[in-house]
Amino acid sequence: xxxxxxxxxxxxxxxxxxxxxxxxxxxxxxxxxxxxxxxxxxxxxxxxxxxxxxxxxxxxxxxxxxxxxxxxxxxxxxxxxxxxxxxxxxxxxxxxxxxxxxxxxxxxxxxxxxxxxxxxxxxxxxxxxxxxxxxxxxxxxxxxxxxxxxx
Numbered sequence: 001x002x003x004x005x006x007x008x009x010x011x012x013x014x015x016x017x018x019x020x021x022x023x024x025x026x027x028x029x030x031x032x033x034x035x036x037x038x039x040x041x042x043x044x045x046x047x048x049x050x051x052x053x054x055x056x057x058x059x060x061x062x063x064x065x066x067x068x069x070x071x072x073x074x075x076x077x078x079x080x081x082x083x084x085x086x087x088x089x090x091x092x093x094x095x096x097x098x099x100x101x102x103x104x105x106x107x108x109x110x111x112x113x114x115x116x117x118x119x120x121x122x123x124x125x126x127x128x129x130x131x132x133x134x135x136x137x138x139x140x141x142x143x144x145x146x147x148x149x150x151x
Contacts, residue, residue, distance in 0.1 A: 004097040011037030018135040083121030092145040
């Protein structure tokens with residue numbers, strides 16, 4: 001797998017379903033960290049993921065601590081509107097873990113403080129927009145990574 005998409009406590013099933021479809025289309029692995037704001041069997045999740053969900057490489061984690069314990073030796077980049085560096089400056093490499101926060105509040109503050117040098121943003125060019133839709137943000141970052149990796 002070229003890239004790993006990590007969703008920390010996703011809240012909106014349609015976003016997660018769309019991101020699942022994106023993961024499969026891009027050859028990426030999806031990692032979902034509980035608690036979720038929906039049930040995995042939610043029809044909205046399945047509808048957004050269409051009939052692709054059963055083919056999706058996905059790993060589930062009971063909580064954020066379990067995710068970091070299992071993947072502690074992996075290279076990671078954290079995406080947040082609080083990042084100082086732009087997403088195209090991420091040092092993309094095979095198997096990189098791209099960490100995204102929940103739709104309502106983003107990444108937990110302790111992660112922002114713990115990983116300031118690995119914190120990236122997608123630039124926004126309007127003062128009237130706080131953030132992008134999660135599925136759109138993941139798409140932008142994944143395809144920039146694939147472009148840089150020349151895949």
